[in-house]
Every structure is written in C-alpha cells, then in structure tokens.
Amino acid sequence: MHTAAGVEACLPIRSDMDLVWVRQHVRQAAARLGFGLVDQTKLVTAASELARNTLVHGGGGQLEVSLVTADGVSGLRLAFSDSGPGIPDLERALSDGYTSGDGLGMGLGGARRLVHDFEVESVPGSGTTVRVTSWVGRPPRPREEV
C-alpha cells in the first residue's frame, strides 16, 4: 500500500556513540519531514529503544531509514536489524516489564506504543528486524486492530 521512496540512510549500530548518531539522525529526518515536536520526540525515543536493543540484545546491527508516502501522507520508516540470537517468545518480550537482562523491560512494548506501525520479524538463532513507521499527522488509513 505504501510506496517506499527509497532508503534515505543506513547507519551502523555498533557502539553507544552510534546510538547518539541514530537519535540525531532520526530527529533531523523527522523534523525535515515536518513532524511536530511531540511526534519527533516519540519517534526518536522509539528509535533509541530499538537501536539499543539491536546493540545490547542483537550484538549490533544497523538502521535503515526510508521516506515513505501513502495516500499523500508522508512518513518515516525505520528498520533496525541484527543477526543476533533472535527473540524466542515475542509476546513475552513485548510485555511490559519483561527483560532478559537488567533493563526495565519497557523498551520494545513502549516503542510499539510510540509509533503508528510496528512489526517484528525474528528468527531464533539468526536475527531480528524491527520495522516501525510514523506518519506526519494522521496515518493514511485507520490502524488495523490486532
């Protein structure tokens, strides 16, 4: 339904310093696209959570940023991918408070609440990709009830 207008950037996620870049890049891209301050903050915060998961749980990976449009609405799509251990029980990982480390366990579920579209593709043993999209203003179609 949406047409990706191509990958805008591809950023490595290998160190804490890279997380700083991820946040800055996402904030700038969102601002350029016309996101308001609150929506920018939400998207950047989601990106921060997901990038840290890529680094900490996935052993490092990358972020692909693309601009998308659908029904005349533009959006920013972020794809975080790693080739780490994968998430064996996605439902549990998404539930608030579950952590396999010593985090708060709020990152994954929280990130889902901060964006319009959220999908996880994870194969135990071979890696995880989390794709999120936020739209400028209203999403182009009503969110499907899950």
Place this chain on the structure above:
Amino acid sequence: MPEHEAGGTLGTSTLEVRDFLRRRREQIAQRWADEPLFRTVFTVSRDEAVEAGKAVVDALAQVADSQRVEDPDAAGFTGVREQLARMGAARSRAGLSATQMSSELAALWPPVENLLVADLDQAPPEELRECSTTLSVLMGTLRLVAMQTALSEGQALIDRQRLQLLEVATPVIKLWDGIVAVPLIGTLDSARSQVVMETLLNAVVDQHARFAILDITGVPTVDSLVAQHLMKTVAAARLMGAECVVSGIRPAIAQTIVHLGLDLGTVKTRASLADALGYCLHELGANIVNATPDGAGRR
C-alpha cells in the same frame, strides 16, 4: 576520462585485472578477512568481514572496468567510500595512527598479488608484469581513497569527542544551604550517568544537602535507560538522606514518557528548576519574603 586512458597496453591489462578481480572475488575477500584491517573492524562475525571485502573487490573491478585505476575520484569507489570511512573510524577509535592505518592498507596487497601470480603462472612474463603493475597502481589508489575518507572521518570524530567532553562536565551547583542542583545537558548514557551519580552523591555528603535537584531541561531524549538511571540516582541519594527532585521535564518528553509506559511515580518531579527550588525551600521551612510576582515559589 580520456586522459586516464593511457597507452594501449594499460588498456588491455586493466581489463585483465578486472576479470581477475571478478574471478577471484571470493578468495581475495576471504584472505582480506584475516588481515588486521578487516579482522579488527568486523569483530562480530567473519562473514561480515568477507562481505565487506567483496564490496571493496567489486569497487576495484568497477574502477578497472572504467580504465581509471589511477583516479581516486573514479565513480567505482563511491559505493565503498562510506564503508571505508567506517572502517577507518573504527581503526582510529582503536588508537591507530595514520601511518599504522596506511600500512594496514598496504598489507592488503600481498595476498592479492599472490593470487594474481598463481593465476597467470602460465602467461608470458611481461603480461604478468603489466597486470601486476596495473593492480598495484589500483591498490595504491584504493589506499589513497581510504586514507582520504579516514582523515575526513577523523575530523568528524574529533568534533564528536569535543561535544562529548562538553557533555561530561557535570557541575553541581549549590542553590541554597542544603539544596544542590545538577543541570544535565546532553546524552545520559550509562557511563555519564555514573559520573552524574557520583558527583551528586559527593556533593550531598560535602554540603550536607537535604535536597538534590536533577534538572533535565537539556536532555534531549528520555528513554527507558535514562529513566532507569534517574531512578537509580534518586534511590541512591535517598539512601544518603537527601530527597531528589527531577525538574525540567518538557511537555513533549512528559507525553513520551507516558506512552512509553515508564512509571516515575516514585520520583518527585517539578516542571521547572524554579518550581523545584520553591518546593525544596518550602520543605526546608525557609521563609520567602517578596516571592517573584509570577509565583516561582508557589505551585
């Protein structure tokens, strides 16, 4: 472009070099993966090192194809510039000097040369010599491109580190007898929040503070890790007998925290530093005569 299309022999040998690179792509990449430059950058998986090596070989083949082996600006290099920059940055982060990096780049040549010699051992000697010369020129150009990108990336790294240093400076300000404040600015990662916590706890002890204000006006992103650090700091200050107040939570951040699902219920918060100070003064029983007209002391 024509100016790089030097003598006729160079023309045929570059094409031969191109074919060699395409044919031996996998082997070259495999050998490079064991060289320090690739091995130390791609520590997570060897496959990644091999992939990165293949990308470089492909670029070299493309440059040879365009007959521009001496030209660092050849279009063929464009695709690997970013990758080379990242590798260069990783090496300089590891403390390598430009000279050391240059010799790591030079070390990529012998494995390629060995393969070339093995491939052309039946060919006439001058053909081998020509191909070898062309290939070594091409490798030299690669080295130049890598050094160029590494140096410009080096400058970016310095700028970044300067910023980071600024962020690490964490002053503790005494606002009143018994009240200290820490204005936090920038990224609150684990290392930095450790510094903040220690500085704050020391100040609490040294100044017999009963209140500590953490002002996060200058923190651009509050995610679960930052929240966790804040809560730990608050808990630690509490153990030292001081109450912490977090101030400067901007509206956009407040909304984000709620969506994220973070519960800062155990943390005392105030909108601004002035509000926080007003609260602390009130708790200390200080009597404020002539409060500012807009009521900074009240809430």
